[in-house]
Amino acid sequence: MVDRVLVVEDDPGIRSSLRLALEGEGWEVLEAESGEDAFVWLDRGRVDIALVDLMLPGVHGFDVIREIRHRSRLPIVIVTARTDTHDVVAGLELGADDYVTKPFEVRELVARLRALLRRARPTESSPAHFSFGDVEIVPAAGTVTLAGEAVLLTRTEFRLLCELAVHAGQILSREQLLERVWGYDYLGDTRLVDAHIRRLRTKVETDPAHPKLIVTVRGFGYKLEP
Amino acid sequence: MNIGRLLARARGGLRARLIVGFAAVSVMVTAAVSTGTYLLSERYLMRERTETATRQSFVDARLVREVLVAENTTPRQALERVELPVGAQALINRGDEWFGSSVAFGEDSLPIELRRKARDGVAASQRSDLLGELRLVVATPVPSIDLVYYEIVSLDELERTLAVIRSSLMVAAVGTGLAAALVGWWASRRIIRPVAEVSAASARIAGGDLTARLGRQRDAQLQRVSRSFNAMADALQRRIDRDARFASDVSHELRSPLTTLATAADVLAGERESMTPRAAEAADLIATETTRFRRVLEELLELGRADAGADLLEIEDVPLGELVLAIVGSISGGDCVVELAPNVAGTRIATDRRRVTRILTNLLENARTYGLGASLVTVDRDLGVVRISVEDKGPGVPIDQRDAVFERFSRGATAGRRGSEGSASGAGLGLAIVAEHARSLGGRVWVEDGAGGVGARFVVEIPA
Missing domain, CATH: 3.30.450.20 (PAS domain)
Incomplete structure (x- = not known):
């Protein structure tokens, strides 16, 4: 089945060139020039991954991300015109999985999309079942429950949690997590890890402000307390 | 007398x-x-x-x-x-x-x-x-x-x-002379102080702090000097702000068309096999120049952010040794030796990862463009500073250009010799960005002769 990439971008030039490039990669490209258009595509049928420009006329990119997250675990890559830390972090906090900055290199973008699409598929070889206090993780089914209630995690959050769970009790540095979950080397942005850890905590911690399960080890990284 | x-x-x-x-x-x-x-x-x-x-x-x-x-x-x-x-x-x-x-x-x-x-x-x-x-x-x-x-x-x-009268008068003369010298010293201090203030403020402005101003002077004459100095500084600041904003606006406007160009060029590159040789060559030209364009724009945007003061420091604990190894590995490959001091390897250092990465990346690319590639990268640490040096075996940097290479749009004496890799280099902003980032980290950068007087060694020193 051909993967369907939703490109939410108001600049017609970028949109068309992206369509050419991504179609060249064997994907089907759904073009949306506004947030409203994007919602139409999402209503209409299957989308495998979304590329969202934050600076959109009308509905802002942030609202598109919020809306997508409200509906699904669809992987999202944000396109930002500025490296403005604020924009990137805000987008990630809303649930975006990754980001690229304009002017980006299309090969870099394709690599990001591929990594995310891979992540979106069910992981094949994982232990059958993890249990930490109230939290139950079933990797094969891709499900997590907190005190018996199902928790909806994005694929990236799920991968992150599984990575921490497999190495429960061990400290994993941001760099290690970037490499194992996102497929980045050392040159990646560690804010990706921090933002996703924060989101993950709001979902699996009883008191996210005082995490008991996923703890920060200052100066080193993160650790899942068994 | x-x-x-x-x-x-x-x-x-x-x-x-x-x-x-x-x-x-x-x-x-x-x-x-x-x-x-x-x-x-x-x-x-x-x-x-x-x-x-x-x-x-x-x-x-x-x-x-x-x-x-x-x-x-x-x-x-x-x-x-x-x-x-x-x-x-x-x-x-x-x-x-x-x-x-x-x-x-x-x-x-x-x-x-x-x-x-x-x-x-x-x-x-x-x-x-x-x-x-x-x-x-x-x-x-x-x-x-x-x-x-x-x-x-x-x-x-x-x-x-x-005789008594003579010696008393002599003592009086010497005493008065000394006293007068003291008065002169005091008076000169009073006169010099405003001059010193002007000089300090000018130095700050020259050093990039455009907010330097003179305070109110008690003396009316000095107050006039102070007022015109401040007016000049205001005008200068306005002008520089305007120029910086213009450069930044232009760069921002160029982002979208450039993204389109780069993406389209990449598509063309993918279809190269099915093109006539002429078209393929043209596609190559577009690809190469778009890449160069993109780098120049990125450099301009980075400097623009620094100028606007929008580029805030993000200090975190960075595994500096591993980071340096990763960066050198991705840019210089195996040709470059990396020497980490024992107190650097395996420890984390509180600094701004992005800036350090940019600094080292730019130094390595500078070595590749002008110095036949980096031959040695060292990282050592003492007395609260970390020193990263990048050495090459190129022609080195003449003494009279050792400050100029860190200025914007400077390309050094060997600028004329641009090889195939050189065409992928930026606008001569790489080292200016290094200097800007080193400064914002509270450190500095300089260039000296490489080991044995061969090549150049760029050294960045940042507090840690």
Whole structure:
């Protein structure tokens, strides 16, 4: 089945060139020039991954991300015109999985999309079942429950949690997590890890402000307390 | 004393000139006043002494006459009747005969001039150096009995008094000179202080701190200087802000079309096989130049952010050694040796990862473009600083260009030699970005000769 990439971008030039490039990669490209258009595509049928420009006329990119997250675990890559830390972090906090900055290199973008699409598929070889206090993780089914209630995690959050769970009790540095979950080397942005850890905590911690399960080890990284 | 020459010698600066000037003028004035005072007092004291001695001499001469006339004694006996002050001597000359109160003084010791005057019947006095001492000789002719009475008094005491006056005046002159120098120092400080403030503010502006301004001055003249300086700084800041904003706006506007171009170029590159050779070559040109364009734009945007002060520091614990290895590995491959000091390997350092990454990346790319590629990267740490050096085996950087290479749009002397990799380099902003980031991290960057005088070594030092 051909993967369907939703490109939410108001600049017609970028949109068309992206369509050419991504179609060249064997994907089907759904073009949306506004947030409203994007919602139409999402209503209409299957989308495998979304590329969202934050600076959109009308509905802002942030609202598109919020809306997508409200509906699904669809992987999202944000396109930002500025490296403005604020924009990137805000987008990630809303649930975006990754980001690229304009002017980006299309090969870099394709690599990001591929990594995310891979992540979106069910992981094949994982232990059958993890249990930490109230939290139950079933990797094969891709499900997590907190005190018996199902928790909806994005694929990236799920991968992150599984990575921490497999190495429960061990400290994993941001760099290690970037490499194992996102497929980045050392040159990646560690804010990706921090933002996703924060989101993950709001979902699996009883008191996210005082995490008991996923703890920060200052100066080193993160650790899942068994 | 020649002030002009003294001042000329004191070219050490306005301050030194002021201090020397003050001291010189005051010493001159004091010297003139002292000399005048001394001469006046000497004249006055001498006249006083001479008058006293003359009066005393008259009295004594009258006594001698009375004794001689009334008692008909010898002049020597008459002399014994005279009560001379301590140190004074008397002589009587009658005809060719001389009678003295002391054998030490004879007629020969008296000044000839004085003796002649006395013989002519004129009372006179004269200072003379007798027996190694300055003395006053007073001659009083007594015509009624045809003799001349001489009295010789010592001026030693007067000399001592004058010596005391002389030395006090000298001490006063030196003291005034020193005091004046102090006043000069103080005055110069008062004058220099606003100048120093202007100079400090100018230096800050030159160093990139456009917010430097002068405070209110108490003096109206200085206040005018201060006001125009601040007006100039305001204008400069406005202008630089406007230029920076313009560059930033332009760069922002170029982002979208450039993204389109780069993406389209990439699509073309993918279809290269199905193109005619001419089209393929054109596609290659587009791809290469778009890449270069993209890098220039990224550099401009990065500098623009730094200029706008929007690029905030994000300090985190960075595994510096591993980061350096990863960056060198991805840019220079296996040709470059990395040496990590033992206190760097395996430890984390609180710094801004993105900036450090950019600094090292740019230095490595600079080495690749102008220095035949980096040959050695070292990281060491001591006394609160981390030093990262990137060394190459290229032509090095001439001493007179070692500051200029860190300026914007500078490409060094070898800029003309741009190889195939060179065409992928930026606009000559790479090292300017390094300098900007090093500065924002509170550190610095410089370039020196590589080991053994071969190539260049760029060193970045940042606090850690």
